[in-house]
Amino acid sequence: MIDCAIILAGGKGTRLASVAGSVPKVLVPVGDRPVLAHQLDLLSASGYKDVRIFxxxxxxxxxxxxGANQWPSLKxxxxxxxxxxxxxxxxxxxxxxxxxxxxVLYGDTMLAVDLPRMTxxxxxxxxxxxxLVHPNDHPYDSDLVETDSEDRVTALHAYPHPAGACFRNIVSAALYVVQRESLRSWAGRVEKCDFAKNVFPAVLASGGCLYAYHSHEYIKDMGTPDRLKxxxxxxxxGRIKVGNAATPVPVVFLDRDGTLNAENGHIRSPDKLHLLPKVAEALRLMRESGYRLVVITNQPVIARGEVSVADLAAIHQKLEWELGLDGAFLDAIFYCPHHPDSGFAGERxxxxxxxxxxxxxxxxxxxxxxxxxxxFSRSWMIGDTTIDMEFANRAGLRSIxxxxxxxxxxxxxxxATPNFSVNDLMEAAEIIANASKSLSEA
Ligand SMILES: [Zn+2]
Known part of the structure; x- marks a missing residue:
């Protein structure tokens, strides 16, 4: 049982000075209590006993x-x-x-993560x-992680990224579980160093075993006035709630080709993928309205041997990176690699x-x-084919x-008739945003 937590509270909070004055970052209030109080509540409720605040x-x-506040279960x-x-x-x-x-927690993050599940x-x-990793709306200035299919970390890319970079939107959310001995080779050094930039890359390079823990739970830094807001x-x-299993969320399911990106025959390489106009803006609007965004796409090109799984990953890397440059992200991309008919040269x-x-x-x-x-009662499907509309009918989703x-x-x-027929994804997003507004006003 891992019951020790370190809170990194050394930050000067320079970027928050305009709203927080001369208060350390961890004491900046979120709602009516400092972010530190929210963190200590979570640690206490998660069974931690030993907290070190640096x-x-x-x-x-x-x-x-x-000294003035009580968390009796925490030392x-x-x-x-x-x-x-x-x-x-x-x-x-x-x-x-x-x-x-x-x-290890950073003192300027607000989080509602099931910590016992992660440990x-x-x-x-x-x-x-x-x-802990997740997609976010600014991967271009975040610390990024690459993994194999088993979630073992294969590369770390600390911000800043070189010009022309293109990575999957797998962002380190700055929440770690660490074995003390993995840091042993650093012991005795008294020098400025950073987990993401220096220490973890060195642990990885020396053959250490790093894992990415994918989470859809709430964890956000509030280190700038805008993010604090x-x-x-x-x-x-009420969007900050502990646990993956707690509250069902509405989802907009999205087709890929012809809906997010231009139909361009079968897309076999990243350079053939081009986002349609205003797609990132439409995704931002749906997320602001409280929806998760999940792509579901048929990719029979895999079964036919025309595109490898690695090629498809490269295509999705471009999709995620371009959306990220425009402040949008997807929660997940699922694809069907199968195809029922045989008879293609090179098929699998x-x-x-x-x-x-x-x-x-x-x-x-x-x-x-x-x-x-x-x-499901509040979820939607958006696509450009009658196949997508038939899917929506079978799944009991409203369709556009x-x-x-x-x-x-x-x-x-x-x-398979849709509930709505519109010109493009932006119009679809407006329908969904309005529907959620009238739902929350009802
Ligand atoms: Zn399938």
Missing amino acids: AGHLAEQIEAFV IQIEVETTPLGSAGAVIKKLDRLPEHFT AFHEQQGADVTI KVERDLLQ PELKMACLCRKPATGMLDLASAEFPID LVQTGSAGRDGKFPS
Whole structure:
């Protein structure tokens, strides 16, 4: 059982000075309480016993706050570091006084993560370091992670990224579970260093075992006035809730080709993928309205041997990166790699089958449901074919046909009529945003 947490509270909060004055970042209020109080509540409720707060700037205010407030189940120690040593330097300096494994939180993040579930994953994998990852709306200035299909980390890309970079939107959310001994080679050094930029890349390079823990739970930094405003709004609207399994969420399911990107024959390489106009804006509007966004796409080109799984990953990398440059992201992309008909040169016989996931079959919904609980009664499907509309009917989703791509002229399911027919994704997003508004006003 991992019951020690480190809170990195040394940040000066320079970027928050305009709203917070001379208060350390961890004492900036979110709602009616400092972010530190929210974190200590979570740690206490998650069964933690031992909390070390690594403070620097204005540490006396943190000491006074902790002294005046009660978390009876927590033993809270404050380590004061007067020389700024970066996110990792202060922790490494005290390495021998730390337990065998611990969770690391940044003091400027608001989070509602099922921590026991994450630490159980860490222990199951036998990881040296586990990093919580998720997609966000600014991957271009975030620390990014690359993984293999088993979620083992294969590369780390700390911000800033080189010009022309293009990565999957797998962002380190700056929440870690760490085995003390994985940092052993750094012991004794007193120097400024950062977990994401220096320490974890070195652990990876020396053969350490790092895992990415994918989560759709709430975790956001509030380190700028703009981000603080968003986090406060989320708190007010009840969007900060612990656990993947707690509250079903409405989802907009999206077809890919002809809906998000221009229909361009079968897309076989990233350079053939071009987003349609205003797609990122439409996705932002639907997310602002409280929806998760999940792409479900038939990719028979995999079964036919025309596109490899690696090629498809490269295509989706471009899709995610371009959306990210425009402040939009997808929660998940699911694809059906199967195809029922044989007879293509180079085909992959093991994928030639009548499967349960090729739209209009609804198998991809089960994959999405495994990621987060879905409120189907408030969910939608947007696509450009009658196959997508038939899928929506079978799944019990409200449907919107867009006049981009096939514009419903594929003729496969003529009787599958959509609930709405619109010009493009932006118009579809406006319908959904209005529907959610009238729902919340009712
Ligand atoms: Zn399939």
